[in-house]
Amino acid sequence: MEEVAEEAQYFRSEIALLNFSDATFKPPLSPLLIHIDPLLPNGHTCSASESDPSPTSQHQQEQHHPKDAWLPITESRNGNAYYAAFHILNSNIGFQALMLPVAFATLGWAWGTVCLSLAFVWQLYAIFLLVQLHEYVPGIRHSRYLFLAMAAFGKKLGKVGALFPVMYLSGGTCVMLIITGGGTMKQLFKTLCENDNGKTCNAHALSGAEWFLVFTCVAILIAQLPNLNSMAMVSLVGAVTSITYCTLFWVLSVKKGKPNNVSYSSSLSQEHTPVAKISDVLNAIGIIVLAFRGHNVLLEIQGTLPSNLEQTSKIPMRRGVSMSYVLISMCVFPLAIAGFWAYGNQINDGGLLYSFPEFHKRQITKFSMGAIYVLVIIHCLTSFQIYAMPVFDNLEIRYTSIKNQRCSPLVRTCIRLFFGGLTFFISVTFPFLPRLSTLLGSMTLVPITYAYPCFMWLSLKKPRPRGIICCFNVALGSVGMLLSALLVAAAIRTLALNGLDANFFRP
Secondary structure (H helix, E strand, O other): OHHHHHHHHHHHOHHHHHHOOOOEOOOOOOOOEOOOOOEOOOOOEOOHHHHOOOHHHHHHHHHHOOOHHHOOOOOOOOOOHHHHHHHHHHHHOOHHHHHHHHHHHHHHHHHHHHHHHHHHHHHHHHHHHHHHHOOOOOOOOOOOHHHHHHHHHOHHHHHHHHHHHHHHHHHHHHHHHHHHHHHHHHHHHHHHHEOOOOOEOOOOOOOHHHHHHHHHHHHHHHOOOOOOHHHHHHHHHHHHHHHHHHHHHHHHHHHOOOOOOOOOOOOOOOOOOHHHHHHHHHHHHHHHHHOOOOHHHHHHHHOOOOOOOOOOOHHHHHHHHHHHHHHHHHHHHHHHHHHHHHHHHHOOOOOHHHHHHHHHOOOOOHHHHHHHHHHHHHHHHHHHHHHHHHHHHHHHHHHHHHHOOOOOHHHHHHHHHHHHHHHHHHHHHOOOHHHHHHHHHHHHHHHHHHHHHHHHHHHHHOOOOOOHHHHHHHHHHHHHHHHHHHHHHHHHHHHHHHOOOOOOOOO
16 A cells, blocks of 8 residues: 555656656547556556547546646647747847847957857757757657756756756846846837937836836736747747847948947957957857857747657757748848947947947937837847746646646736746846846856757767767767856956946846
8 A cells, every 4th residue: 555655646746747758649639648657546557558548547647647738838739830930039039149249349250250150050950959859759758958858867967957057048038038128118218208409308217126017017917828839929029029120220230320430350459468368259259159049948849839650840840940040040140240340349348239329329210219129128028928938837847746736727827926026026136137147148058058959969869889970969069068168267257357236126
């Protein structure tokens, strides 16, 4: 009896879901169930194959064990290649790409273009590795990055290596979006309220924390959509707005002409010590490397696509990736090249988002500038949904593991309100978090994007030892980890020299 009780406790725990992160495939149109031997009410066990023909036994499974069908990432698998492209575009293109001309100001035309091209190809290769690993074993799907890491590296090592980076890149990105979106709302109000003579109107302006609260409330209101697949149209809006404002920034920067005394020489001074030059170069490379993101939600996006034994989700996902990255390349490369051409080494450290209004304030109407700010705000709101979804999913895994039942609409709403309140509190407490983005991104985004996919491929696919593919992935993953360490060291040195204005609770 004790053994039966222990076995039942095991099945009710989260471990069952972690070990089998997605369900084994059943015949088409049948529900996807976790690949474990479920404990029936009479104390006996039955295999999945025995339970397939019986709707009653399937219902018993759903009543007694957490299922992917309960969770927001995999609740709906009716997506397609276009939906995947919408999600990828919405999560990959963002305000971080507006920083690329800053990197070119340090690296120059040639090395800037080379580094940007290499980073683009490298992270795209890592994406296709992840797409393949999503269903590396027929019948098993890994719809969460953390679970794939645990399958590749082992439960303990996978959690140690991937838990913090994945959770930071989800929750931390949401905090960054609140700070950026709320700050842009404040800038929008200031722009529209400012008179032609430069004086601000008498309208009451909200404080920084109040703008953060407005942004968070709107973001959590949108987040009430039940699952990731239901947010496809939200991601479409985010993709359109992000492509639009990225295009407007570089087109208008070129059209309005260059400021006076623009120079394209490297910002590296001859008076700098070799260590200082290396640090500046690494910081510039860090800007380029961190401009590409979204790998931590890629498997989750692929988890919304249908799959069965006859046709996997790899084909539509590859189509979605291909479509989205054609558009991403059409945004990223012009932003970097045209932005650097327009401003040279006079580019503001905040990138095009601050340089454009600084140099062309008198050449563009406030309503046009306001429209660009609105596009940035809308994209921040929609991108928030993609990065918050893994956190919602993780919290619901905890709930379903404890309660052994699906989250009710009320519980789901409370979970999302809790997350919204937590991210709002962190954004108000640490409004200087963007100044730590290079340091934190080097610790989290670089391994997740550039190194882990290569090592996971080696662990799970087990290519021929000392073969070309094996050596290539070992080298690429090792360089990725080395790059992460170097970028962390350069970011720490920069913070030590420049200091950190830690304006706690004063956004």
